Structures are given as C-alpha cells and as structure tokens.
Amino acid sequence: MKDDVIIPGPEKRLKPHRLLKFLRQEILPTTFCPGCGCGTVLNGFAQAVDELGIDPKDMVFVTGIGCSSWIPSPYFKGDTLHTTHGRPIAFATGVKIMRPDLKVVVIAGDGDIAGIGGNHLIHAARRNIDMTVLMVNNWNYGMTGGQVSPTTPFGVPTTTTPYDNVEHPLEAAELVAAAGANYVSRWTTYHVFPLMESIQKALQVDGFSFIEILSQCPVSYGKMVDMRKASDFLKFYRDQSVRVHKAKAMSAEELEGKIVVGKLMERERTEFTASLRRINERFRKG
C-alpha cells in the first residue's frame, strides 16, 4: 500500500456507516455472493427507513425462501417472519389483519412471489391490503443453482434449460397493476436513488404497494450468460432500461428486450383492513 494514499484505519475512523444501526452487526458481512444485488436492495431499504424516520420496531418483515428472503431476515434489526416457500404474502395478510398498526413489509424473490406464490400475489393486490412488497427479481432460482424461473427472459440458457428458455417471462409489475394495487413501480439495482425514493413512497402508501427490483445474480445466472461481474449486469440495466413516459411512445418492436422502469401505477382505492374494521364496528353496535 502506498504511503501517500489516505485510507483510514479503524482507529482513525471518524464515525461508522450511518446505516449500520439498522443491521445486526454481529453477523456481518452478509452471506450474499460477491456483487449480489440483494445487498444493494438492503442498503436502499435501510436508507429509505432512515430518511422516513420510521422506528424498525413498528415494522414486521415477512420473507419466504431464497436468496432475497435473506435481505431482512436476519440482517435487518426488526421483527421477521421467515416463512415457507411462496407463502410470505399469505402470512403477511394474517399479520396485517391482526395488527393493523404495524407496517408489514414483504421482501422476497421472483421464485417466491411470482412463481410459487403467484396466486397469493394476485389476490393480495386485488384485496388491496396495506403492505409493501419488494420483489427482488434476479431472473432465476439463484440459491439452488440457477434454475429457470417464471421471470427468466426468453431465449436465455439456465441450468434447467441448457438449450435456452422457450417460455416467455411473467411481467409481474404489470400483473399487479392490473390486479388492483395502489402503487406499482419497477426499478433496478443500477437506479439506486430512484429506487430508494420509490421504497419511501411505497412505505407511505395506504394500500398494496409493489416494487419489482431487478437485481443482478452474477454467480448462478451470470455463469450461464457469461456475465460474471456485477458491473456487467448494472451496465446492462443502464443500457436496456427505458423510462415509463418514453416507453409509451415506443412500439412493441422497439420495446423488445427493454426494461421499462419507473412508476407504473398510482391510485387510491379503499384499503382492505379498513373496510374490514368498518364492517366489524357496524355489526358489533347492533
């Protein structure tokens, strides 16, 4: 190491990372692979919570199975439910109905939310129950070795489709917007600042809010498409993403292979638990 380069050692450090107060520091560094986007999502989420000034004690995190389910559990210092594969939204519905005062946040992967728990997602969005769902979409089942998932792009090789994927991917954000959610957006781990603002917005929205976050998997997905560095994915996201307002003016051919990012839906429909409580009060009086 050169002498003229200033790298502060632990004794010279002015102050620790300001977001470490939200994390269980004794288990750091995370178990994520080097360059995994899950850490960036955790970073953006902690930043959003910090800026909103929410007490993590007022939040409940519900996760399923998979790499992205490790984002809040165990790293985020809050109450977590680590549930069965594909069922985080079903568990979160129960939590929200019994404790409407808590903010319920579901952070899980594409296999969990769009694949195995797809029906839970559609019906939670249709009910418009107040919860924030962050779907971390890495285009494959990364934890088990890179199998094809419902969101894998068309024509991409994976471990279980070595001669290219012949299925078309599920557009989860558009699906949730059509199903009736109050707030839907899609961002990538390249767009860190808009992603953080979008998480802030989703946490404040009363009703079902959904953010699809495209996140790199340089290990399980990258080995099959020869993108072994995290930066390769981020450059891909940067070059292939199109903002919503620009995408409206583009034809279907031009949008082929592009990633539409931005806010896809914002509306104000009645929230599920509020309606449930109103009914409860009406019939208890009589």
Added chain:
Amino acid sequence: MHLQDTKVQRMIEINEELCKGCDICIDFCPLEVLAISASINRRGYYPPEVVNEEKCIGCRLCELVCPEFAITICNE
C-alpha cells in the same frame, strides 16, 4: 465548473473487512475516485482504495450501491 472549489471537507471511509471485492463502486464512480487496492483483506478480496480524494463531490453513489455497507462518506 470547478466542483472542487465548492466542496467541503470529506472523508471516504472504506471498511475493508466487510468488502467482497465486487468492484461496483470502482466501475460506477463518476469521477474515478476509487481504484482496486494492491493488498488483500482477511477474506482474500481486493477492496477499493481512494486514489483521487480531492475529486470526490460526495454524490454518495458508492455508498448507496455498495451491497456490503463497506463505504461511507463523512461530510465535515
């Protein structure tokens, strides 16, 4: 525009023990403040090192994009 003229005293802090050497911060720093260090950390990764600290404008992109909470910018 002379960004350096308006800058306040900053310190880029890199927690080398948390770094996993993914190089996102180095590749995406808009002003090439960071570079791969010559030394390895305890886990065998090459953490970034600060080479052009005077160029830093404190945009916090490295801080927010880091998956491991290993970089932070302190404004004095």
